Amino acid sequence: MAATSSRLFRRLAALLGGVLAAGGARAVDLPEDRAEALYHSYTGGGVTANGPALLVRKSVLDKVSLQGSYYVDSVSNASIDVVTTASPYRERRTEYGFSADYAYRDSLITLGTSSSKEPDYTANSVSLDISQESFGGMTTTSLGFTRGTDTVGKHNAPEFADTAKHWQYRFGVTQILTKQWLASANFEAIADDGYLQSPYRVARVFGAAVPERDPRTRSSRALKFRAVGDLGHHDAVHADYRYFWDTWGIKAHTAEFGYSRSFGDAILADSFVRYYTQQHAIFYSDNAQQETTYVSRNRQLSSFNDIGLGAKLAYTVRKVPGRYELKLNGGYEYVRFKFSDFTDIRTGSLYATNASVLQLFVSGTF
Amino acid sequence: MRTDLHPLTTRRGLLQGSAGAALALMAGRALPAIATSSAAPDFTLRTLGGPNLRLAEQRGRVVMINFWATWCGPCRQEMPQLSKLYDKYRAAGFVLLGVNVDDDVRNATAVATKLGVSFPVLLDTDKTVSKLYELATMPSTVLVDRDGQVRYLHRGYLAGYEDTYEKQLRELLK
Amino acid sequence: MSARRLSIAVVLAGIALLGGCAIEPWVKPYEREQLADPVMKASRGTLADKHVEHVRDVREAARGATGVQGGGCGCN
Numbered sequence: 088m089a090a091t092s093s094r095l096f097r098r099l100a101a102l103l104g105g106v107l108a109a110g111g112a113r114a115v116d117l118p119e120d121r122a123e124a125l126y127h128s129y130t131g132g133g134v135t136a137n138g139p140a141l142l143v144r145k146s147v148l149d150k151v152s153l154q155g156s157y158y159v160d161s162v163s164n165a166s167i168d169v170v171t172t173a174s175p176y177r178e179r180r181t182e183y184g185f186s187a188d189y190a191y192r193d194s195l196i197t198l199g200t201s202s203s204k205e206p207d208y209t210a211n212s213v214s215l216d217i218s219q220e221s222f223g224g225m226t227t228t229s230l231g232f233t234r235g236t237d238t239v240g241k242h243n244a245p246e247f248a249d250t251a252k253h254w255q256y257r258f259g260v261t262q263i264l265t266k267q268w269l270a271s272a273n274f275e276a277i278a279d280d281g282y283l284q285s286p287y288r289v290a291r292v293f294g295a296a297v298p299e300r301d302p303r304t305r306s307s308r309a310l311k312f313r314a315v316g317d318l319g320h321h322d323a324v325h326a327d328y329r330y331f332w333d334t335w336g337i338k339a340h341t342a343e344f345g346y347s348r349s350f351g352d353a354i355l356a357d358s359f360v361r362y363y364t365q366q367h368a369i370f371y372s373d374n375a376q377q378e379t380t381y382v383s384r385n386r387q388l389s390s391f392n393d394i395g396l397g398a399k400l401a402y403t404v405r406k407v408p409g410r411y412e413l414k415l416n417g418g419y420e421y422v423r424f425k426f427s428d429f430t431d432i433r434t435g436s437l438y439a440t441n442a443s444v445l446q447l448f449v450s451g452t453f
Numbered sequence: 454m455r456t457d458l459h460p461l462t463t464r465r466g467l468l469q470g471s472a473g474a475a476l477a478l479m480a481g482r483a484l485p486a487i488a489t490s491s492a493a494p495d496f497t498l499r500t501l502g503g504p505n506l507r508l509a510e511q512r513g514r515v516v517m518i519n520f521w522a523t524w525c526g527p528c529r530q531e532m533p534q535l536s537k538l539y540d541k542y543r544a545a546g547f548v549l550l551g552v553n554v555d556d557d558v559r560n561a562t563a564v565a566t567k568l569g570v571s572f573p574v575l576l577d578t579d580k581t582v583s584k585l586y587e588l589a590t591m592p593s594t595v596l597v598d599r600d601g602q603v604r605y606l607h608r609g610y611l612a613g614y615e616d617t618y619e620k621q622l623r624e625l626l627k
Numbered sequence: 628m629s630a631r632r633l634s635i636a637v638v639l640a641g642i643a644l645l646g647g648c649a650i651e652p653w654v655k656p657y658e659r660e661q662l663a664d665p666v667m668k669a670s671r672g673t674l675a676d677k678h679v680e681h682v683r684d685v686r687e688a689a690r691g692a693t694g695v696q697g698g699g700c701g702c703n
Contacts, residue, residue, distance in 0.1 A: 114590070114609055116527065116703045125674040129682050140674045149612050156674065160681075220697070223589070223652025227697025258637070261697030267661050269698040271631050274637050275691030309692035310632060310637060315669070318662040325669075331689035332630055339689035345668045355665060365688050366635075387688055401671055408529050408567060416672055420679075444682055446675045524663040525702045554657040583657040592701045593655045609703035 114189045115220055117152040121146050123450045131422065131442020133165040138179075156184040156191040160205075167440075168386070172289050172430050180205035184213075204267065207240040207286075212253070224263075231257035241286040251281030267317040272310070279305040290384040291432075292375040299383045301370070307333030311341075322348035325359075330351040336369035337388065352406070357399040361420075364392035373428050386438070389429040395422040397444070411453040489606060493518075496582045498552065499573040501562060506550070506575060509601070513597040514546045515625045516597040517618070520577075520588055522554045523564040527610040528592040532568050534615035538622065539572040546599075546627050552577050554591075594618065598625050656701055663700035669670075 121144045128137035138159035146152040158181070168373035180355035186199030197216040203209065212235035219228050235253035254277070261271040291297075311329035318324060324346050331339040343358030348352030368388040370381035406412045422442045431438045472489055493516070497507040508516065519535055521528035532551070539549040549572035553561040565574050577583055586595065589608060596605040596618070605621050607614060654662075661667070670676050676693075684690050 114703055119526075121673075123674050125672070125678070127675075127678040140678070142674050144653050148646070156677075158674070158677065176647055218697070220701070223654075224656060224701035225652045225654055229697075255691065257692070259694055263659075263662060263698060266654055269662060269667075269696075271694060271696050272637060273692040273694035274634065276634070277691050307689075307691065308634060309689060310633065311692040311694055313669075313694065313696065315667055315696075315698070317664055317667055319661075321664060321666055322665040323664070329692055331691070333688075335688075337688045339687070341689060349664075349666055355671075357671065363687055363689070368688070387686065393687070399671055408523075408564060416675070418671070418675060442686075444679065446672075447664060448672055448675060450672050487701045520657065522657065524634050525700055542652070554660075556660055575642065580655075580657055583655070588655065588657050591700070612688065 095108050107376075114193050115144050115195050116326075117149070117190050118144060118154075118188055119150075119452045121450060123448055125446060125448035129442065132424070132440035133167060133170060133175075134162065134439035136160050136162040143217040150189070152188040152377070154184075154186045154188070156182075158182040158184070167431060167438060168288060172287075178206055180208075194218065207242055210235060210237040210239065211237070214255075216257070220355075226263070227261040229257070229259045231255070231259075233257075233311055234418045235335075237281070239282045239286070244286070247286060251279060251283055253280075254278045267319070268314065269316075270312070270314045272312050273307045274311075277307045277309075284383065285385070288383075290375065290382045291373065292378065292382060294374060297362055299385065300381050301385075302335065302381050305333060305335055307335075307337075308332065320348075322346065331365075335388070337365055337367070339363065339365035353403045355401040355403075357418075359395075361395040361397070362392070363395075366390050367428055371428075373430050384429075385427040386426060389426055391424060391426040391429065393422050393424045395420050395444075399423070399446075411451060413451045414449070416446070416448050416450060418444075420444040456524045456580065489603050491603055493595065493601055493603045494585045494596055496585060498577055498582060501565060501574040501576065506573060508550075508597075511548050511550075511597075513599055513600050514548045515599055515622065517547070517549045517622070518552060518586075518595040518597065519549065520552045520554060520583060520586070520591065520593045522591055523556070523560040525591045529564065529568065530612075531592055531594075531610040531614070532565075532570055535618075536568075536572060538615065538619060542622060542626065547622060547626060549573075550575055554578075554580060556585050596621055659699075659701050662698050667698060668696075669694075 123142040125140040138161045140158040144154040160180040163177045182203040184201040189196045195218045199214045202211045203442040212233050214233035216231035233255040237251040239249045241247040256276045259273040263269045284299050288299050289296040290299040309331040313327045315325040327343040329341040341363045343361040347357040349355050367390040371383050371388045375382050399418035401414050401416045404413045424440050426438045429438050499507050515529045551572050551574045554577050555561045592610050594607040598604050600607050
């Protein structure tokens with residue numbers, strides 16, 4: 088595996104090198120300079136995760152666009168798993184991201200890296216994305232690759248240490264269909280290798296609690312189709328569908344439908360409804376009635392569905408065309424989760440819960 | 454768990470297939486639409502001010518035709534630079550025609566006023582002149598000499614292009 | 628259609644869509660006004676999207692293909 092990935096890196100580097108060596112003429116625009124400050128919050132099922140995040144993007148010498156981001160997640164966890172098998176806890180996760188975009192002719196090349204740290208888990212990743220316009224600018228094709236390495240630890244157990252590695256391959260095409268409609272298709276294959284479970288979570292076998300045992304490899308594929316159309320009055324509709332399948336036997340469908348509209352020059356509103364449903368992993372069981380190599384009671388791997396209803400609002404505070412723009416944004420989503428084969432062991436009935444996702448942020452382009 | 458994956462869907466297969474596709478895509482761009490050293494197609498358009506303006510009547514002066522739209526970021530960045538060029542060289546026989554391709558004329562008026570452009574803005578709402586000039590990018594800038602021949606064609610706008618425009622302009626004004 | 632065949636079909640369709648087309652682009656660069664409208668943009672903020680993607684990744688087993696959308700003004 089190490090041999091394959093180093094050969095892979097060499098090939099990608101060669102491709103990149105060839106492209107960069109050919110000089111600076113470009114036809115595609117670098118992403119706009121921007122700055123964002125966000126407050127995010129997730130509350131649901133006994134878990135509260137919130138925090139600030141910052142992002143700055145600036146183009147340098149009109150050749151390269153650099154972006155830096157800082158993201159904090161303070162998690163206070165009293166979820167059903169935690170409450171029934173352990174005690175509630177608080178912890179903080181910090182993530183730093185950095186990326187550089189380079190525009191060459193009709194292509195945009197993005198090199199990125201990110202590092203996420205929390206007391207018992209660190210995750211680092213490097214990514215390369217190439218996006219190319221063709222066919223008179225009507226078709227945009229993108230390719231991406233991310234390689235991640237995680238280090239897994241366990242609270243109060245310094246002898247526990249393990250790693251997990253991830254490879255992600257992305258391919259996407261966006262095609263302009265008419266003056267008002269465009270459609271896109273995205274495919275992503277993800278491979279994981281290593282410790283993919285939680286050192287705290289327990290499974291239930293014949294009614295007794297045992298530490299969970301997940302496979303050490305996982306390979307997944309996702310295919311998503313999206314269509315967006317302008318309806319003529321500064322409003323638009325979009326519809327997405329994604330199908331996901333993996334080697335753990337999970338199959339999931341995601342469907343989203345949304346409507347957006349501008350009110351005057353200053354207000355942009357979005358609304359959407361999202362439906363998600365998944366089928367449990369082969370080795371998942373709420374209460375296993377046989378001994379199997381792998382067993383898990385992780386509700387994220389169970390059969391469940393969730394429906395979300397959301398709305399966003401962007402208010403342009405100040406705009407000087409061609410110079411800068413300042414916006415205030417807010418977004419809220421209400422999600423209802425319903426599990427078909429995960430029970431609340433306190434009551435014995437199937438588990439269901441709600442969640443609220445909130446975002447408030449200031450964004451400026453300059 | 455599954456070891457019988459098809460070659461194209463294994464990690465290596467996907468990467469090779471994708472890299473091949475990427476290389477294929479990076480080959481070549483579209484060929485130029487309107488040829489240099491040919492007569493600039495004639496047209497008549499309404500100006501923002503009201504009266505019509507005809508290209509052929511500008512014969513004897515150096516004409517720069519700049520195609521722009523309010524929804525085009527690089528266009529809005531370029532226009533103040535063009536305005537400066539126009540003010541500087543208009544006395545020497547330079548005419549700058551800003552052809553706007555917006556569907557709604559009110560947007561064009563609003564943005565042109567906000568940016569304080571000094572050159573005439575022509576309205577091509579039904580896109581006839583854009584089609585005539587076979588525009589391949591937004592913005593597009595065409596430099597026509599005193600005899601009505603297309604001499605330079607610029608596709609797009611990046612900071613610094615205005616220096617090239619000025620150099621070519623001075624050459625044509627001689 | 629098996630998952631494997633679907634993956635291959637998508638990759639080939641993508642390449643075919645761009646290779647030697649004898650068809651001319653039918654939406655001209657000067658006709659992209661509606662496509663450049665901010666309502667058509669998929670993203671309202673990079674950090675906000677990152678937050679939502681993280682929430683989904685943690686709560687749901689499905690991951691990936693969240694997608695980069697092209698379109699827009701197509702200028703330069």
